[in-house]
Amino acid sequence: MPSTYNSLLVVVSLMVATLASFTALDLASRISMLKHSAVRHAWLAGGATAMGVGIWSMHFVAMLAFSLPIPLGYDLAISGYSLLIAILVSWFALYVVTRAHFGVLDIAVGGVLMGFGIAGMHYTGMAALRMSPGIDYDPTLFMASIAIAIVASTAALWIARTLSDIRQRHIIVKRIGAALVMGVAITGMHYTAMAAADFMPGSICGAANGVDTRWLATTITLFTFAILTVTLILSRFDVRTELLAGSVTQLNDQIVRMVNHDTLTDLPNRRALVERIETVVHNAKRADTMFAVLFMDIDGFKTINDSLGHSTGDEVLKAFARRLQQCVRDGDTVARLGGDEFVVLIENLASPDEAQDLAQSVLDRMGRGHWSDEQPLQAVPSVGIALFPRDGESADALLKNADAAMYEAKRAGRATWRFFESSMNVAAMRTLQIQNAIRVALDEGHFSLRFQPKYDGLNNELVGAEALIRLEHPELGLLMPTEFIPTAERSGLIVQIGEWVVRETCRQIRQWQMAGLPEMKVAVNLSPRQMIQPDLIDTMVSIVHAEHVRCDQIIFEITEAVAMHDAPKTVDMIQAFQGAGFEIAIDDFGTGYSSLAYLERFRVKQLKIDRFFTNGLDAQGHEGRAIVSAIIALAHSLNMEVVAEGVETPSQLSELQVMACDQMQGYLLGKPLTAGAFATLLEQQIDIEPA
Template structure:
């Protein structure tokens, strides 16, 4: 009997039918299918059998991606009314035009010696804390642990675990090929898409798949946080030195392989230590953030900005054709630096010195490229603020000298290895000497006379500018006292203040003490300050300047026209003198734009009852032009270079000074 039933079963045709996905119907089925589907299809409507929406949605996922003749990459189970089990196979067919349908057949499944339900339920009951599920090899959901259900929700198919269809298709294909999987992958959970580690195994006797999942999102988040901590600056969120070296190494390999160039800009903020020391690190940090944002907006999209720490930044540009591209970036950065930064309810101003180096012109390896860009930056800083320099080979020697001088600067202050020189100020039109500017010089015991251009930047960076500035003011006051005791007619002596010195909280008190100790009349001491120094915090500057005026000092704005000018504040500053920068004087009288600028500046100053002095006068024609514009005083090499104290006294006597 059994043998006969098996024989008849093998001779019977397979149940076959066609599914029209678009119409949600079964337009055709054979007699075997009629019998098999008797209790699972709805009533016949208009000659067609309707299928449920759940089956339609499930099959539509695959139909779009397959071509005519392709077999479905999965089978789905079907249980007949009598309990017989079948696996349904399908392939794509054409229903006319561009419409696709499915041709399916039901293949009987031999009875298993082990009940799938008993097996999975018994196994799952052992995993109360693990996220564990059972799927058919086709991907159809069978059963899952409580932890799995709570984590992923209601799952009908393994495809539901994936947020990206491509990942789902790949996973299902590997299931069909019975690959053993162990990987990290993103799965869709009730709490969003999260990283998981999964392991897949197969049960050959029941043809099912076991999936074990472990949520590793927190581990991934920790790895990301650790990566950012190691590779990004916490204050500006810019990439740091680690990523800089990675990009430079990659750029070097590409440049060598393709015979290309790349370059970098090394930036260091001018006078940032002054802001940190006087306003605190919180204000300094906020300023660094604003500066980073503006630099980022100033560079082209193909360039990368890094923060090395403190007030140092690096810009890298790959695939350059000429150094001029890097210079253009530097000019853009400097131009944008001319605007103030709103920081801590103040309008602050800060500039940067920039060094430029390019591969392969200036170095053929990363370390030397950075070192040479740094050397160019120091050259720019020693030349003046808000400037850039392209590396030249002799700059490496300057760095060595820079380090050598830096080591001896503190000792030089302790041993007073400095002297003051004095450049006469000449009154027009009678060309009488009415004052002098005190200029510091370092007499190094081994190197001899060192220019302030070399050691003043060192003093600014190291903070030694404060004791050095204090020495200059006290020495200038003593010099006025010595000249008075020598019987010389009184003249006005001016002293330059550095930006950091001006921000010093006890500066007014220190100057007052120096005047009292020497007995000098305050009207003969003049302090010279720059525009950018005053505008760093205009309101505080006004208060400090009024304190100086109460002492009886004269105040002058040095290098007028080169910084951030504000006529509104110029009226509020209690100053007596404007000093026109030498850059406007050098071409004076040659029919250039500088004539109009100087003439307008003098006219404006006269209208505000301010005295004007022009520095850098070296030609008689410049004096004649300034006389015509009613400039009150001049100084420059036409009359005298800076002189030692003894030489200055001789110069006064030889020119018959009369007051």
């Protein structure tokens, strides 16, 4: 029996298939974003219904485009079954493509099942014609239609999975193109299946009911377009709402993280650490367990920051944080309080030895390797340990006591650990008082200078002095340099203090000169922090010139350990000082393991023998004398003067004179004097000079 097609309805069927495909792709993306189970199931059901209606409508409109020489109609019940199949197939497709784990095998199996389902929908729909005699199908085209359905379904699943991420660029354009391809494939399957149908001559449609085909096609088409359009609008609106809600949630999470985490290292900050410690305190009290707080401060970090810059310092901090996380156990907390201060919270300790072992492990680990690609840096901390409940039952108490123990570790030589002891609180309070005293000392005039005389080794004549700083606090009394200089060094205030010492020394020299007293060279110590200042020499020259004193009246003393820390740089600095007219002395010689090659390159004015070797002249007998004699001989061979400090006994003085030591200073010869007392000493020097 010959058949014909309505071209307009054929085009409409393709449009319906394309719109249904686009809706399916959009729904797959929408459902993939959902986490809440109930909402996800609701969208699966609603989306499957809309998508199923779309696919079924395409089939039905395409059937309405088909006509025979006899009246045609469709059984409502059988048509309803085909619609139900379309909805079930759609639900299956959406379920498969929106699962979290979806592989190639899932696509293949799903494509086969979907293909059979779509073919089943079509041929069930064909059965709704209730033709008599029945429809005869060409086997080849019949199998081809099923194959097309399987291939189209597999492709649809793969495309839906590929385009499920809405963050892709040009996602809408990609979906439109993919929907058009899928629409062509679906309609191609339908019309291939229709081509397989052979209607026998004289056949009668048992479902013919006289309904106007054009009216029915228009109604179904409009109804379908309405359903799919509303579904798309709801999906797009819901996606935007979901994205907005997700953005707000993400922003809130970021704000919470910023409040509780350090921006440089991404470690918990002080706020988060305190909250964690309070929680652990509560749990430890209930379970009667012990835990430890390890407070760490990187030794020499300020020097790294000042000499190499803050960017290198930041890299060191980040590297230190990463390595520290590798040193602790799973479940322990690593936090950064700020600057170079880090804390490790170790929970569920069986004994204090575990905290001790971990602290030693950290020190061993940090002492290995380099910390920066540009500079061979090592960042080793001093560690203070406080135990709960022995050393405190609150976060503040534990942190404060661990901090006190850390400072005790620094006083013990750095790169070591100490457990907290109650006596440390006294030392910590003293340190805090000294810190506060230093901050106001420059403004309120609490600093003063003492001048320790230096005498010629041959004739005992006064040849100079060493300027020594003192801090006279109204409440703390007279503070010696050993008490406040380390604190000033750590805080960076030593730079200002050092400039004050040079300026005050020059003023005193100028006053002595104006009083007609003999010229004396005065030695001034340079601290490690001053040595790394890029404008150190220019600053010193400007101070000396401003006070109208010659540069050669100042001798700057650099400790041997500081000089050898970066010997090539020290050589350049010494030459620059000498070029400006200053003289340089190497202080504490014998304690810094100088290389003889560098000692020759230093070419300084003086070597100062450390008081340890001077004391050894009495305590170590022949061996002590041999060492001092060798130092003096070495210095003289390099055309350097030798100054022995710490001369306290007549026997030491006698031995040094025999060894031809150039200059000496110590309590035996003269204690540090005020400027006025030293002026009196200078006057006496005039009196004893021959007329």
